[in-house]
Amino acid sequence: MISAEKLLAELIVLPTVNPAFLAPGHPWAGEKRAAEYLAAVAARGGLEVELEPAVSERPILLATCRPSGKVRQRILLAPHLDTVGGDENTEELFQPRKAGGRLFGRGACDTKGSAAAMMSALLDLAGNPGRPAHTEVVFAGLIDEENQQWGSRHLVARRFKADLGIVGEPTSLRVVTAHKGDLWLQLECRGRSAHGAQPARGQNAIHAMARVVASLETGYADFLKRRPHPLLGPATINVGVIEGGQQPNIVPSRCLIQVDRRTLPGETESSVRREIAGWLRRQGLVCSCKNAKPVECLPLATDPHLPLVRQFCEQAGQHEPRGVEYFCDASVLAHGGIPSVVFGPGNIAQAHTAREWISLRELEFARRLILRFLRSLP
Numbered sequence: 001m002i003s004a005e006k007l008l009a010e011l012i013v014l015p016t017v018n019p020a021f022l023a024p025g026h027p028w029a030g031e032k033r034a035a036e037y038l039a040a041v042a043a044r045g046g047l048e049v050e051l052e053p054a055v056s057e058r059p060i061l062l063a064t065c066r067p068s069g070k071v072r073q074r075i076l077l078a079p080h081l082d083t084v085g086g087d088e089n090t091e092e093l094f095q096p097r098k099a100g101g102r103l104f105g106r107g108a109c110d111t112k113g114s115a116a117a118m119m120s121a122l123l124d125l126a127g128n129p130g131r132p133a134h135t136e137v138v139f140a141g142l143i144d145e146e147n148q149q150w151g152s153r154h155l156v157a158r159r160f161k162a163d164l165g166i167v168g169e170p171t172s173l174r175v176v177t178a179h180k181g182d183l184w185l186q187l188e189c190r191g192r193s194a195h196g197a198q199p200a201r202g203q204n205a206i207h208a209m210a211r212v213v214a215s216l217e218t219g220y221a222d223f224l225k226r227r228p229h230p231l232l233g234p235a236t237i238n239v240g241v242i243e244g245g246q247q248p249n250i251v252p253s254r255c256l257i258q259v260d261r262r263t264l265p266g267e268t269e270s271s272v273r274r275e276i277a278g279w280l281r282r283q284g285l286v287c288s289c290k291n292a293k294p295v296e297c298l299p300l301a302t303d304p305h306l307p308l309v310r311q312f313c314e315q316a317g318q319h320e321p322r323g324v325e326y327f328c329d330a331s332v333l334a335h336g337g338i339p340s341v342v343f344g345p346g347n348i349a350q351a352h353t354a355r356e357w358i359s360l361r362e363l364e365f366a367r368r369l370i371l372r373f374l375r376s377l378p
Contacts, residue, residue, distance in 0.1 A: 001123050001124055005360055005364070007120055008113055010037065012035070012107055012108060013095070014033045014090040015083075016033065016107065017106075018147050022085055035061040035081060042119065042123070045127055046123075046127060049063050050173055052154075054151055055144065061141035062145070062283060063167065064137070064188075066136060074137070075344075076338060076340075077122065077370070078333065078340075079114040079115040080115075080141075081112070081143060082352050090210055093106040094106055101360055101361060105357075110359050111168045111170065111356040114345065115141060115255055121370040125371060130375045137164040148294060152332035153332055160249070163338075164308040164331045164377075165336075165339065166343050166370070168342075169324075171342055172362070175343050176322045176330075177309065177322065177331065178324075179299065179342065181262065181298045181299035182297040183272055184259070184292070185272075185273065185276070186258050187287045187288065188254065189209040189287045191206075192207060197250060199367065205245075206245055206255045208255070209244060209255040211285055212257070221237055221281075224237065228237070232264055235322075237262075237316075238259060239258075239287075240260055241258035244256065249352065262327075264299055268298075300342075302330075302334055316343070346358040
């Protein structure tokens with residue numbers, strides 16, 4: 001059986017940068033090389049393997065461990081294989097380096113570490129006594145989590161079903177049952193152009209938008225802090241993009257911003273848009289507001305009392321549900337009918353950094369915990 005550490009090192013060597021972050025045709029783009037490598041490893045280990053087309057040249061790996069008897073339930077192990085790129089895009093990112101009990105490299109914790117722990121555990125389950133009699137376990141190497149989650153959305157669209165999804169993300173070995181949603185909005189202020197020498201003849205859209213930005217980043221942000229979620233804390237807002245004007249000697253007639261609004265369970269796009277519009281209207285501010293995100297990214301709120309969720313938490317020695325601020329594939333799967341939690345080795349603080357790393361002790365602990373949980377199933 002291949003160790004989780006060796007498996008992770010082999011995955012780091014294979015660049016799988018999300019194509020959204022690279023020039024077209026870049027040799028580091030896409031998850032295919034990692035999916036094919038894991039497919040070969042899984043097949044040698046006795047798993048049933050399928051590379052299912054999802055997006056052109058970006059297949060989802062499905063590796064299945066069949067039970068010895070009739071299938072009565074299914075567990076989905078679902079890490080994603082894509083990574084971000086980086087301003088420092090160099091070959092060194094993809095050279096695994098071991099030091100101080102850590103393994104360094106792009107994707108080490110986000111989320112090739114989860115993929116290595118899950119696949120290693122599944123191979124151990126398949127190759128040794130103790131395989132469940134009635135539980136099917138499927139490893140899904142998902143694509144595109146870092147952009148629009150086309151992997152998990154593909155599974156949902158084709159009505160893939162499971163009784164529990166364990167989505168691999170760096171949670172520091174905590175079982176996460178809730179995370180925030182992510183809504184992008186575009187707000188636009190309109191004015192009237194005029195010569196810069198006679199600004200009083202125009203209406204400056206940038207000036208109007210500056211008041212909107214100040215209101216959102218101060219008063220509205222403080223308003224959100226007054227209604228925290230018990231697991232997730234308050235919703236947040238961030239103005240991340242601003243565009244306006246043509247040149248200094250023209251009064252700008254148009255200015256727009258794009259904001260990131262992290263949402264809580266119970267909030268929807270329409271309710272958030274109404275809330276922001278009402279807030280600005282009460283401040284005497286006028287602008288249009290529309291959705292700027294091409295896909296829906298809803299919050300996750302899985303019932304921690306579901307039997308399989310409770311059983312997994314017990315295996316992890318966890319007695320209270322946990323939440324995280326970031327969005328991931330778990331929401332897509334959960335809203336598609338697969339009760340899902342988030343779990344994996346590594347800390348989110350290391351994700352997307354130039355010196356991304358994972359604790360090898362956590363990596364092995366995650367492998368053993370997942371294996372113990374799978375062996376406890378009927």
